[in-house]
Amino acid sequence: MTDNTPHLKVNPALLKRRNAAEKRFRFYGLAAVMTAVLVLCLLLTSIISKGYTAFQQTYILVDIRLDAETIDPKGTKRVEDLAAASYRGLLRSALREQFPGVEGRKAKRALYGIVASGAEFDVRDAVLNNPKLVGTTATIAVKSSDDVDSFYKGYIPRDVPESNRKVKDRELVWLDTLSADDRIVKQFNVDFFTHGDSREPEEAGILGAVIGSLYTLAITLALCFPIGVLTAIYLEEFAPTNKWTDLIEVNINNLAAVPSIVFGLLGLAIFLNFMGLPRSAPIVGGMVLALMTLPTIIIASRAALKAVPPSIREAALGIGASRMQTVFHHVLPLAMPGILTGTILGMAQALGETAPLLMIGMVAFIADIPGSMSDAATVLPVQIYLWADSPERGFVEKTSAAIMILLAFLVVMNAIAVILRKRFERRW
Amino acid sequence: MPDTKDHIVSSFDKELRIIHEIIIRMGGMAENQLSESVDALVQRDSAKAELVRKEDAKIDALEEELEAAVIQLIALRQPVANDLRAVIAAFKISSDLERIGDYAKNIAKRSIAINQMPPQKSVTSIMRMSRLVQEIVKDTLDAFSNNDKDRAIDVWHRDEEVDEMYTSLFRELLTYMMEDPRNIGACTHMLFIAKNIERMGDHATNIAETIYYLSTGERIEGKRPKGDRTAFQILTPDDGEGEVEI
Amino acid sequence: MSYAMDMQNYTTQSETATSEPKIMARDVNVFYGPSQALKSIQLDIGANEVTSLIGPSGCGKSTFLRCLNRMNDVIENCTVEGRISLDGVDLYNSGLDPVLLRARVGMVFQKPNPFPKSIFDNIAYGPRLHGTVSNKDELDERVEKSLRRAGLWDEVKDRLDKPGTGLSGGQQQRLCIARAIAINPEVILMDEPCSALDPIATAKIEELIDELRERFTIVIVTHSMQQAARVSQKTAFFHLGELVEVGETDRLFTSPQDDRTQGYITGRFG
Numbered sequence: 001m002t003d004n005t006p007h008l009k010v011n012p013a014l015l016k017r018r019n020a021a022e023k024r025f026r027f028y029g030l031a032a033v034m035t036a037v038l039v040l041c042l043l044l045t046s047i048i049s050k051g052y053t054a055f056q057q058t059y060i061l062v063d064i065r066l067d068a069e070t071i072d073p074k075g076t077k078r079v080e081d082l083a084a085a086s087y088r089g090l091l092r093s094a095l096r097e098q099f100p101g102v103e104g105r106k107a108k109r110a111l112y113g114i115v116a117s118g119a120e121f122d123v124r125d126a127v128l129n130n131p132k133l134v135g136t137t138a139t140i141a142v143k144s145s146d147d148v149d150s151f152y153k154g155y156i157p158r159d160v161p162e163s164n165r166k167v168k169d170r171e172l173v174w175l176d177t178l179s180a181d182d183r184i185v186k187q188f189n190v191d192f193f194t195h196g197d198s199r200e201p202e203e204a205g206i207l208g209a210v211i212g213s214l215y216t217l218a219i220t221l222a223l224c225f226p227i228g229v230l231t232a233i234y235l236e237e238f239a240p241t242n243k244w245t246d247l248i249e250v251n252i253n254n255l256a257a258v259p260s261i262v263f264g265l266l267g268l269a270i271f272l273n274f275m276g277l278p279r280s281a282p283i284v285g286g287m288v289l290a291l292m293t294l295p296t297i298i299i300a301s302r303a304a305l306k307a308v309p310p311s312i313r314e315a316a317l318g319i320g321a322s323r324m325q326t327v328f329h330h331v332l333p334l335a336m337p338g339i340l341t342g343t344i345l346g347m348a349q350a351l352g353e354t355a356p357l358l359m360i361g362m363v364a365f366i367a368d369i370p371g372s373m374s375d376a377a378t379v380l381p382v383q384i385y386l387w388a389d390s391p392e393r394g395f396v397e398k399t400s401a402a403i404m405i406l407l408a409f410l411v412v413m414n415a416i417a418v419i420l421r422k423r424f425e426r427r428w
Numbered sequence: 429m430p431d432t433k434d435h436i437v438s439s440f441d442k443e444l445r446i447i448h449e450i451i452i453r454m455g456g457m458a459e460n461q462l463s464e465s466v467d468a469l470v471q472r473d474s475a476k477a478e479l480v481r482k483e484d485a486k487i488d489a490l491e492e493e494l495e496a497a498v499i500q501l502i503a504l505r506q507p508v509a510n511d512l513r514a515v516i517a518a519f520k521i522s523s524d525l526e527r528i529g530d531y532a533k534n535i536a537k538r539s540i541a542i543n544q545m546p547p548q549k550s551v552t553s554i555m556r557m558s559r560l561v562q563e564i565v566k567d568t569l570d571a572f573s574n575n576d577k578d579r580a581i582d583v584w585h586r587d588e589e590v591d592e593m594y595t596s597l598f599r600e601l602l603t604y605m606m607e608d609p610r611n612i613g614a615c616t617h618m619l620f621i622a623k624n625i626e627r628m629g630d631h632a633t634n635i636a637e638t639i640y641y642l643s644t645g646e647r648i649e650g651k652r653p654k655g656d657r658t659a660f661q662i663l664t665p666d667d668g669e670g671e672v673e674i
Numbered sequence: 675m676s677y678a679m680d681m682q683n684y685t686t687q688s689e690t691a692t693s694e695p696k697i698m699a700r701d702v703n704v705f706y707g708p709s710q711a712l713k714s715i716q717l718d719i720g721a722n723e724v725t726s727l728i729g730p731s732g733c734g735k736s737t738f739l740r741c742l743n744r745m746n747d748v749i750e751n752c753t754v755e756g757r758i759s760l761d762g763v764d765l766y767n768s769g770l771d772p773v774l775l776r777a778r779v780g781m782v783f784q785k786p787n788p789f790p791k792s793i794f795d796n797i798a799y800g801p802r803l804h805g806t807v808s809n810k811d812e813l814d815e816r817v818e819k820s821l822r823r824a825g826l827w828d829e830v831k832d833r834l835d836k837p838g839t840g841l842s843g844g845q846q847q848r849l850c851i852a853r854a855i856a857i858n859p860e861v862i863l864m865d866e867p868c869s870a871l872d873p874i875a876t877a878k879i880e881e882l883i884d885e886l887r888e889r890f891t892i893v894i895v896t897h898s899m900q901q902a903a904r905v906s907q908k909t910a911f912f913h914l915g916e917l918v919e920v921g922e923t924d925r926l927f928t929s930p931q932d933d934r935t936q937g938y939i940t941g942r943f944g
Contacts, residue, residue, distance in 0.1 A: 241750060311787035317748065319800045319853065320777030329799075330789060433942045440941065506900060508927045511940045645929020 047407075051400025057189040057202065058149040059141035060115060060178060064094040064123060068135040077131055087123040091115065091142065099174055107170065114171060116143040116202045141185060146201040146394035148175065152184060155393055166393065192401065196369045197383065201394025204387070206402055208369045212282055212362070212377030213351060213409075219286020219373060220293055220350050225343055227290075228297030232339075235298075236305040237327050256295035263292045264359030272360060279361040280376035288360060289350040296349065300342020304335040337424035344417040348410050354381040380406045443501050444511065447518045448573075450494040454525045455569035457487050459562060461532035462628060466558040469539035469621065470551055477543075480536035487529035494522045510645075517642035521572065524631040524638075528565065531624040538617045545614045550601055554621055557593045561625050564590065564632045571636065577643040580636040584648060590629035591656035597622045598658045626656065694762075696721040696861060696891045697742060702756035704737050704746070711737045713915045715756070719861075719908075724883060724892045726902035726923070729912035730943065735895045738912070739863050741765075742893065743779035744772040760861070777804055780854035784866040786846035788838030788853070793830050796838040796849055797821060800857035816856060824852035825882055844875025851882060855890070862886065864894040868901060880905050899939050903927050911935045 068075070071085045095111055096102065102111050119142035126140045127133055147166045150156050162169050178184050195205025239245045267288035271277045277284050308331050316326040332339075357363065362378050363386065370377035378386070380402060387399040435441050461480055468477035498519045501507065507515050542548065564583055571579035601615045601622070633652070640648045695718035704712040712734045719725045727735040737746065744765060746752045758765045765775060777800075788796050797817040800806075807813045817834070821827040826848045830841070838849050847867055854862055864883070868876040883892060883905045896902050902909050903923055910920040911934070919926065919935045930936045937943050 309787075311783060311785055312789065313748075314745070314781075314783055315787040315789060315850070315853075316799075317745065318743070318776060318781035318783070319803065320773055320857065321799075321803055322773050323748075325803065334790065433937060435941050436943065437941060508899065508903070508939045509930050509936045512928060 047400045047403050051397055051402075051404050053153045054192060054397040054401035055189050056153075056186045057191070058144040058152045059122075059185050059187050060144050060148075061139050061141050061183040061185060062091065062094045062098065062115075063137055063139050064090055065097075065137045066090065066127060066134050071127065071134050077134070079128060079131075082127055082131060082134070083124065085124070087120040087127070091120050091123055099177070110168070110171060111174065113145055114148050114174060116145050117200055118203050119143050141187065143191075143202055144184075146392060149202055150393045151175070152186070153397070155396075192398070196367045197365060197378070197386070198367060199365075201390075201392045201398060204395070204398055206380070206383065206405055208366060209378050209380045209383035209402070210405070212285075212366075212370055213379040215282035215370060215373050215377060216285040216289060216357075216379055217347055217351060219283055220289040221343070221347060223287065223290035224294045224297055224346070228294050228343070229301050229339055231294075232298050232301030232305060233327060233332065236302045237323065237331065252295050252298050256299060259355075260292050260353055261355040261359065263288050264356030266291065267356060268359045278374050278376070280364050280366065280378070281374045282362075282370065282377050282379075283373040284360050285357050285362050285377075285379065286373075288356045289353060292353065292356060293346040293350045296346040297339075297343050300346065301335070301339045304338025304342065305331060307338060308334045333424075337421040340420045340424070341417045344413050344420070348413045351379075351409060351413070352381055352406065354385055357382055380409070440505055440511075443497065443505070444514060447494060447497050447501065447515065450490055450497065451518050451521055451525070452569070452573055454487055454490045454494070454522060454529075455565070455572065457483070457490070458525045458528040458532070459565050459569065461487070461529050462535075462558065462562055462565065462625075465532040465535040465539065466555060466625075468536055469542065470555055472539075472543045472547070474540050474543050477536040477539045481533050484529050484533040487526055491522050491526040494518065510642075513642045513645060517638045520638045521635050524634045527631050528628045531628050535621050535624050538621050542614055542617050548604075548611075548614050548618055550597065550604065550615070550618050553593075553597045553600060554618065554625070557590065557597060557622065558625050560586075560590055560593065561629045561632065564629055568632045568635045568639070571639050575639070575643050577640050580639040580643070581648065583636040584633055584640070584652075587629050587633040587652075588654070590626055591654060594622055594626040595657050694721075695719055696761065697893075698757075698759045698762075699738070699741075700757045700759075702738070702741065702754065702758060704734070704741060704755070705751075705753045706749070707751040711915055712741075715917045717910060717917055717920060719891060719893055721891050722887055722889075723908060724887050724894060724906040725908045725910065726906035727893065727895045727910050727912060728897075728899055728902050728938075729918075730938065731897075733912040734915040735910075735912045736865055739865055739893060739895050742861070742863055743776045743781055745776075745781065747772055777857055778859050779861040779863060780857065780859035782847070782850050782854055782862065782864045782867050784869055786843055786850050786870065788841070788846050788849050790837060790839050792835045793821075793838045793841070793849060794834040796853050797856045800853060804857055806857060820852040820856040821849075823855055823886070824848045825878065825885075826852055842875070844871050844878060847871060847875070847879060848882065851879070851886075855886070859890065861891045861893065864892065866895055866897060869897060876901070899927070911938060913938065 067090065070090060071087070072081055074081065092108075092112055095115070096108070099111060102108055122142040123140055126138065144152070147156065148171075151167045156165060156167050158165075158172065167175070175184070191203065192205050194207055195203060196208030198204040235245060235249065267284060271284045271287055272279060277287075312330050312334065313326055316330045317323070321329065357379060361376075363382050364376060364378070365386070366376050366378050368375070384399055384402045384406065387395045387402060461483060464476060464483075465480045467473070468480060498515050501515055505511070564586055567579060567583050567586075570576070571583060598619065601619050604611045605615045637648055640646075697717075697719040699715050699717045699719075702712055702715040702717075703710060715734075715738060717738075727739060729735045740746045741754055741758055742760075742765075746754060754766055757767070760775070760779065763770060789799065791799075794817055797820050798813055801813060801816050807816055818827060818831075821830060826845060829845060830836075830849075838846065841849060847870075851862075851867075868879050871879065880901065883894065886892060894902075894906065906923045908920065909923045909926045911918045911926070911930075911932075913934050919930060919932045921931070926935065927939060930939065
């Protein structure tokens with residue numbers, strides 16, 4: 001052998017350039033990650049700073065004379081009678097007594113306006129909680145109106161001209177008086193979690209949308225998990241590779257890329273117009289979202305099945321298991337974490353989906369909390385869309401709060417995916 | 429080389445070649461020792477005989493060298509098939525050659541003793557016999573270096589001639605001894621020399637058998653030809669000779 | 675002494691070999707799509723002996739092995755022509771259920787592939803699957819027997835509920851052998867069972883193979899010619915889809931008849 005090529009000599013310039021290129025590349029990567037983190041932080045800060053106030057509600061303490069004559073003329077003290085009584089007059093007279101100087105229809109109406117339109121129900125609830133209050137004068141916290149609430153949360157500044165201000169000078173005087181008396185209190189906003197939608201921001205809650213979302217997702221999961229997993233198993237483990245399976249595969253991949261609104265149109269045409277299912281119902285929403293999520297689950301499940309090493313299949317077949325036994329005893333359990341992760345991520349995507357639901361009428365204003373899968377309902381993202389579209393100042397914070405709730409759901413679902421993967425992951 | 433095709437690992441070939449070369453060298457030396465020792469006898473040249481005795485150490489050294497090479501090759505290469513046969517054959521052949529060398533040394537030793545005595549008539553017969561064995565040894569070595577199994581078979585058959593020649597020499601020497609008891613000392617030496625040469629022939633036959641195995645992987649079929657009948661011979665001073673089957 | 679015993683074994687061995695072969699392959703051609711992987715293979719595999727299949731990569735030895743328990747069925751485009759019979763019953767054309775065949779002809783693979791389950795469940799899977807045990811006690815007994823036979827019992831008896839994947843490579847492979855013999859097959863196919871193992875583990879497996887020969891017919895594919903020489907009674911050399919030479923292992927490794935065999939086993943190929 002007479003290979004006289006000299007041994008490698010280090011070229012310092014080349015080495016320097018190479019190291020520099022590597023350093024630059026790392027820097028780019030780090031910069032990209034930092035940018036992403038920054039944007040995410042901005043987004044979260046913006047949402048949380050706007051939304052956290054929605055979890056509090058301003059209440060006004062009012063001394064109400066709970067006249068037994070008005071509330072319970074027959075003296076039965078039965079809950080039905082107490083509930084049926086009108087508390088509006090009592091509340092209004094209590095307000096008038098608080099501010100005796102208020103005269104005239106207009107001024108009186110403005111005075112009544114500092115409490116929420118549903119404030120009388122706070123009085124009723126207090127009485128129902130403690131019927132002994134009837135006949136006494138009790139200090140009851142009633143919900144303030146959304147403008148007053150906004151004022152105390154700092155969204156309505158004092159120093160703008162009265163004409164541009166929702167809370168007028170006259171009301172400011174009353175509120176200051178109340179503040180001085182320590183009659184303005186802030187409490188945790190339970191109603192936000194227990195009420196359905198409302199036209200009044202202070203009455204509007206998220207529960208209707210949450211329940212609607214849960215029903216919808218339940219339908220989606222029930223439909224697309226078994227269908228998706230079985231399809232994936234068939235395609236991956238049993239189907240021969242030929243033109244037809246290739247075609248199916250390409251179509252599934254394409255379906256995953258179809259804009260979601262198209263699925264909405266499909267749902268509108270088939271489920272509503274052709275099959276005559278009820279509009280705005282979670283059952284239809286779930287079906288539409290199932291169509292949309294199916295390709296995701298099939299693709300994720302196939303990837304999970306493919307990741308199971310063939311040696312496991314060979315081991316089972318070699319011991320005399322049939323192909324179905326092989327799949328169900330060995331392959332599927334090993335692929336389950338991957339399949340579940342894919343499914344949960346698909347569900348999370350479905351949870352955040354709005355467009356297809358708009359097409360099947362889930363965008364309607366529905367104040368009731370849905371009681372079944374076929375009741376009209378809305379879902380969290382649609383609720384956010386609806387509130388974001390509302391003009392009242394109070395809905396701004398509600399929108400952000402709803403986004404926070406939605407994000408919390410997504411985080412929880414992703415966390416479940418991670419936990420499942422960790423728990424079921426097995427070494428082979 | 430037993431096979432023209434080379435190994436993928438070329439150092440394997442190199443090691444096999446070294447072993448092969450040692451055998452060729454040993455063979456050449458053994459052949460030379462044989463002819464030199466007989467020359468020393470015929471020419472009554474004690475100095476030459478002394479040289480032969482010294483030279484034997486070189487054959488022994490070569491055998492040791494080969495033994496080491498074979499052990500190393502078996503340990504490191506785990507040879508199989510023709511490689512295995514080549515290595516085992518070399519091992520066996522080397523010990524046969526070493527024995528041939530030993531016999532030559534013994535002849536040389538005895539020739540020094542014989543040189544102290546009057547010249548013997550039987551030397552010519554010894555010379556004839558040794559020439560035949562030399563030829564056989566040479567042919568065997570040729571068969572080895574060419575991996576020629578036909579030549580090996582040929583050599584194998586020719587050992588019979590050596591045996592026959594030995595039988596007749598045996599008779600001749602006995603006759604001399606009976607003729608004149610003063611010959612007994614020299615003739616006994618001559619008898620041993622003849623036996624040594626006959627044994628060399630046997631070792632050459634062994635080598636031929638090994639070569640056949642090396643080349644084909646099988647043993648030579650059939651019984652080994654035997655011409656040496658001295659083991660069965662009884663001679664009495666009265667009738668000269670007689671044969672008894674035992 | 676031991677040599678004499680070996681010789682005795684050897685003679686009984688050759689006696690059994692002369693009886694009806696366990697597996698007979700006649701004119702076997704295998705195609706992967708258009709390319710032919712095996713060409714007209716004729717091979718008899720004797721009962722209770724170890725037959726090793728050797729040859730360079732891609733020579734078709736694994737393909738042939740996989741024909742013997744119809745593992746090739748799983749591969750698409752794989753067609754098998756000719757006749758392979760087990761105890762005289764055609765494997766491919768007699769309506770024999772491949773799943774049942776695989777219970778009779780067990781297999782051990784190149785890479786140890788225990789199920790990611792407990793050691794106990796790994797062994798118990800086959801007997802449970804085929805319903806060959808009727809109660810828990812029998813199952814326990816079967817598991818212990820299989821592990822003992824695979825020489826693994828003493829090492830794992832205290833951790834039967836631990837995952838099989840936690841064992842060392844050699845132990846995993848012996849676990850796979852125990853799993854294969856738990857269903858009492860007649861034939862065990864081994865596809866390079868030691869290629870991922872260290873020499874000590876390899877030696878243990880080889881010793882095990884020699885013991886198993888008493889009850890099972892073993893066919894082993896190996897890349898290590900020393901291994902073929904050590905464990906098998908018969909060796910078959912495959913090259914380019916052909917069966918070049920088959921014979922008694924000692925004969926094949928000392929004086930092969932075919933130049934290709936000689937070239938391959940002495941390292942002159944290429």
